[in-house]
Amino acid sequence: MGLLTFKKGVHPPDMKFLSKDKEIKRLEAPKNVYIPMSQHIGAPAKCVVKKGDMVKVGTKLGEMGGFVSANIFSSVSGTVKDIVMYPNVFGAKSQTVVIENDERQIKENFNPLKEEESKLIIEKIKEGGIVGMGGATFPTHVKLSPPPEKPIDTIIINGAECEPYLTSDYRLMLEMPEKVIGGLELLLKALNAKFGYIGVESNKIDIYQKIAKLLEGKSNMKAVLLKTKYPQGAEKQLIYAITKRKVPTGGLPMDVGVVVQNSGTAAAIYELIKEGKPLYERIVTVTGNGIKEPGNFLIPIGTPISYVIEKCGGLTDDAGKIILGGPMMGISVDNLDIPVTKGTSGILVMTENEIFKEDYDRCIRCGxxxxxxxxxxxxxxxxxxxxxxxxxxxxxxxxxxxxxxxxxxxxxxxxxxxxxxxxxxxxxxxxxxxxxxxx
Ligand code: SF4
Ligand code: SF4
Structure with a gap:
């Protein structure tokens, strides 16, 4: 079978060997978690708790501040210690709820969805604070609400994970493929779409084979093998590779009848609908030659990066740069107080030798x-x-x-x-x- 792909792109070394064989481990929450009201594209959530309130795992802390926004939930049980302006990934400060963890992890009563009707699924996704977990953080219910004149016939689950170093989607698809497939089934129902694909790059052929086997006999879902090339997971490139449909300039995937969701988002949808669990934790790859013990971790949202790094054995002596996300599209940060949020797919630590120089030269018109x-x-x-x-x-x-x-x-x-x-x-x-x- 030929590998599906798009035109142009680059081939950076994938560096996934550093963490791909590390099983997902749950990271215990720290003493205090810092949960920002803005962790998504769109309006920040409006804080609905006050200092001194008792909260549980899954208590709503922030209510959507508009249609393009997302609810925010507590990742620990404990007491609201403070509500402060706290540093975020963009180098600014945003409203953040600080919760003192009582270390009891008492959960709210999570209610799975009883009837999986399309409107109810989308409403539940909106309520559960689901956003694009590949890093884009666009509220998922908005993507699932195209206007009537733009019907969706195809759902694509992006399992390409084309950013070098990152392996959280790989581990998710390896360890919990039923959640990704279940998420796709729910998305097909939500949008009354005919067909669903799960796209996986050829450097994860084991995953492709596993998912293809699990989908045997299903007439409306298929695993597809994509060429390992960057940015294979970008929406327009992925849609073209799989369906040969071209999203027009200035257009959106819905213009060609497609919705793309990341594999982490599909699994989060599955957990929300089937188990009632809102989005309050996520899988993060902690990797790079600048971290002592790379791995993949299930991390409570609001956990400071400094705590995660400490739990991974700390930084090496030659650590030079910390990036949230992958090396191609991630954001470099210098404040380690910043917490893990819904969009944190990776914490990458590069060594001084690996850092790309800030100085740049003249354009030599090489093309x-x-x-x-x-x-x-x-x-x-x-x-x-x-x-x-x-x-x-x-x-x-x-x-x-x-x-x-x-x-x-x-x-x-x-x-x-x-x-x-x-x-x-x-x-x-x-x-x-x-x-x-x-x-
Ligand atoms: S960053 Fe923009 S201009 Fe550069 S290769 Fe990607 S799409 Fe093209
Ligand atoms: S044409 Fe200029 S900007 Fe483009 S790759 Fe060559 S040197 Fe860089």
């Missing part, structure tokens, strides 16, 4: 950024325009289509900081469009 860009853009142009402060002109070069995958930066011999300029240009264009002066 490598163009030949690797999976969105067929001209990435060098974004720096040219940015350096000339012609930010708005980047719209003419389709900068809004950039998925910030980092393939161009990886391929660039001069290590030009293309994404930095892309982000700036996108922000300026969106701001300008909001003001109504379209360029």
């Amino acid at each position: 490598k950024c163009v030949t690797t860009c999976p969105m067929n853009l001209s990435p060098f142009k974004y720096i040219d325009l940015g350096e000339q402060k012609k930010y708005l002109e980047a719209a003419e070069w389709n900068v809004l289509d950039c998925i910030e995958c980092g393939s161009c930066v990886y391929a660039c011999p001069s290590k030009r900081p293309i994404i930095q300029f892309v982000k700036m240009e996108k922000a300026k264009i969106i701001e300008e469009r909001k003001k109504g002066s379209k360029k």
Whole structure:
């Protein structure tokens, strides 16, 4: 069978050997957890507890602050110690509930969904605070609410895990494949979709074989083997690889009748619907040559990164950089008080030798950024325009289509900081469009 894929992309070393054979272990919660009201794309949740309140595992701490928002739940039982402005992954501060853990892990009564009707499934997903767990953190109920003129016929579970180093999805699919498959079945019901795929990269062929076997005899679901290439797990690239449908410029997967969900999200949906468990913990890969004992852990949301690192034996002497997520799209952090949130797929520690230099050279017009860009853009142009402060002109070069995958930066011999300029240009264009002066 030929491997399915998309055009262009890059082949960074996958580095998954550091943690792929480490079974998922539950990490005990620390004495205090720090649970932010904003862990998703959209409006922050509104805090619904106050200092001194007693909470259980699964108590709602934050109520959705709008349609594009998500409920937030406690990951421990104990007492609300404080509500503070606390550092987040973006280097700012956001409202955070601090809970003193009583170490009893008393749970709320979780109610599974009795009748799995499409509307009820989506309503329950909204109530349970599910967001995209591959790192995007887009509220899942919003993705599952396309307008009537855009019916969905296909659901794709993204099991590509194309970011180097990360193995949390791999371990999930290896150890709990029934949850991922069950999540896909629920998604098919929720959207009345005809067919579901679980896409797995060829560097995880054991998973592909396992899932394909479990799906034998099912007429509406199939495992598909994808070429190991970055960014194979990006939505548009994954949709093209599997269905050959092309999401139009500026469009969304629903424009071609598809919804994509990460395998971690599918498992979270399964746990919520079948067991009643809201989203208050997640699997995180802790890895890199800068951490002493890499592994995959089920971590209560709100656990500070410093605590996780300590439980993994600490940093090596030559640890140089900590990234939340993978090396291609992750965010570098220097404050280890930051907690694990719904979007933390990995904690990657690179050594000083492995860090990519901050200095960059001139563009040598080699064209490598163009030949690797999976969105067929001209990435060098974004720096040219940015350096000339012609930010708005980047719209003419389709900068809004950039998925910030980092393939161009990886391929660039001069290590030009293309994404930095892309982000700036996108922000300026969106701001300008909001003001109504379209360029
Ligand atoms: S321009 Fe954007 S989409 Fe293209 S390779 Fe660079 S980061 Fe990826
Ligand atoms: S890869 Fe780098 S050096 Fe080559 S054209 Fe693109 S920006 Fe310039």
